[in-house]
Amino acid sequence: AHQWRGVITEYADFLPEHLTTHVVTLGEGGTPLVPAPALSQRVGADVYVKVEGMNPTGSFKDRGMTAAISAAAARGAKAVVCASTGNTSASAAAYATRAGMVCAVLVPDGKIAMGKLSQAVAHGATLLQVDGNFDDCLVAARKLAEAYPVELVNSVNPDRIEGQKTGAFEIVDALGDAPDIFVLPVGNAGNITAYWKGFTEYAAAGLATRTPVVWGFQAAGAAPIVRGFPIDEPETIATAIRIGNPASWPQAERARDESGGLIEAVTDEQILVAHRVLSADVGVFVEPASAAGVAGLLALSEAGRVPSGARIVITVTGHGLKDPQWALRTPAGDEVQPVRVTADVVSIATALGLD
Numbered sequence: 001a002h003q004w005r006g007v008i009t010e011y012a013d014f015l016p017e018h019l020t021t022h023v024v025t026l027g028e029g030g031t032p033l034v035p036a037p038a039l040s041q042r043v044g045a046d047v048y049v050k051v052e053g054m055n056p057t058g059s060f061k062d063r064g065m066t067a068a069i070s071a072a073a074a075r076g077a078k079a080v081v082c083a084s085t086g087n088t089s090a091s092a093a094a095y096a097t098r099a100g101m102v103c104a105v106l107v108p109d110g111k112i113a114m115g116k117l118s119q120a121v122a123h124g125a126t127l128l129q130v131d132g133n134f135d136d137c138l139v140a141a142r143k144l145a146e147a148y149p150v151e152l153v154n155s156v157n158p159d160r161i162e163g164q165k166t167g168a169f170e171i172v173d174a175l176g177d178a179p180d181i182f183v184l185p186v187g188n189a190g191n192i193t194a195y196w197k198g199f200t201e202y203a204a205a206g207l208a209t210r211t212p213v214v215w216g217f218q219a220a221g222a223a224p225i226v227r228g229f230p231i232d233e234p235e236t237i238a239t240a241i242r243i244g245n246p247a248s249w250p251q252a253e254r255a256r257d258e259s260g261g262l263i264e265a266v267t268d269e270q271i272l273v274a275h276r277v278l279s280a281d282v283g284v285f286v287e288p289a290s291a292a293g294v295a296g297l298l299a300l301s302e303a304g305r306v307p308s309g310a311r312i313v314i315t316v317t318g319h320g321l322k323d324p325q326w327a328l329r330t331p332a333g334d335e336v337q338p339v340r341v342t343a344d345v346v347s348i349a350t351a352l353g354l355d
């Protein structure tokens with residue numbers, strides 16, 4: 001029986017050689033591409049979700065981190081640093097400990113989901129909660145890596161992009177060609193850059209007949225690319241994409257423009273509705289940021305902008321267990337109250353409406 005060997009080994013032919021000499025892997029990639037009939041029906045298209053929460057640390061970051069840490073290991077690095085809204089720190093911490101490296105993570109104080117914080121701590125990272133937002137953390141991390149013997153493993157590190165482009169390869173491999181439209185949330189804009197690189201390279205190699213149109217979605221309170229200027233104090237419940245000055249901004253615009261796509265904004269309310277549709281109707285539990293792509297698709301559908309019958313793939317980026325509190329609120333914002341029963345079958349049946 002064949003076991004998936006992680007994205008570097010599986011896609012070595014499409015990756016730079018310096019990634020393949022000291023492979024550090026936790027078996028990332030090979031994630032399910034799940035048909036989403038509930039979404040297909042709503043928007044009148046053929047919709048799939050690429051479930052990146054199934055990666056070893058629960059987000060797409062693992063695809064990039066296996067590459068960044070493998071390259072750092074090949075160079076003999078002893079320590080890595082990253083700025084993070086949470087998922088990058090969880091992933092960096094796991095892959096660094098696997099490689100025997102020290103890992104420092106800079107996160108915005110009080111704005112990180114508990115699951116992600118726990119992961120970074122569990123994997124032995126040194127966690128610094130910075131009095132500032134993600135953008136401040138990234139500036140500091142970059143300066144630290146310039147002045148001290150620590151390697152930066154944020155997505156400004158080109159190895160991260162190389163690893164993450166394998167998400168596009170897997171979609172084409174599963175469908176036999178590129179989808180018509182590819183949808184994803186946009187924060188620091190590394191992933192949209194990586195997917196566009198992957199789709200473009202696969203088409204150039206003759207493994208796809210075309211590239212998809214790319215639709216990216218930012219949270220309305222953190223939508224610098226949509227608004228056209230950096231946001232000093234980004235705000236959204238989708239803390240993973242609470243970013244005001246994305247490092248890969250120009251690359252994101254290139255992916256949008258070369259693909260004939262768009263980058264638009266969705267409100268926190270739209271994100272929470274999409275989050276609920278994904279969990280309750282599709283059967284996939286994601287963190288709020290990961291629902292931004294679905295929120296965008298639903299919004300464009302309501303505006304009559306989804307071509308009927310199009311094949312659409314949405315990457316849902318992180319697992320719902322990272323930040324589970326959002327499931328425990330009603331759409332009106334009230335807390336979901338558990339139904340309490342005594343441990344006898346009659347009261348349980350009554351509570352279930354079975355009699």
Ligand code: F0G
Pocket residue numbers: 059061083084085086087088089155185186187188189190191192240241287289290317318
């Ligand atoms: N979805 C999730 C769950 C994320 O964690 C991120 C980014 C994104 C989407 C956006 O991806 O930055 O490549 O445009 N999280 C980073 C972090 C910033 O630190 O974990 P992007």
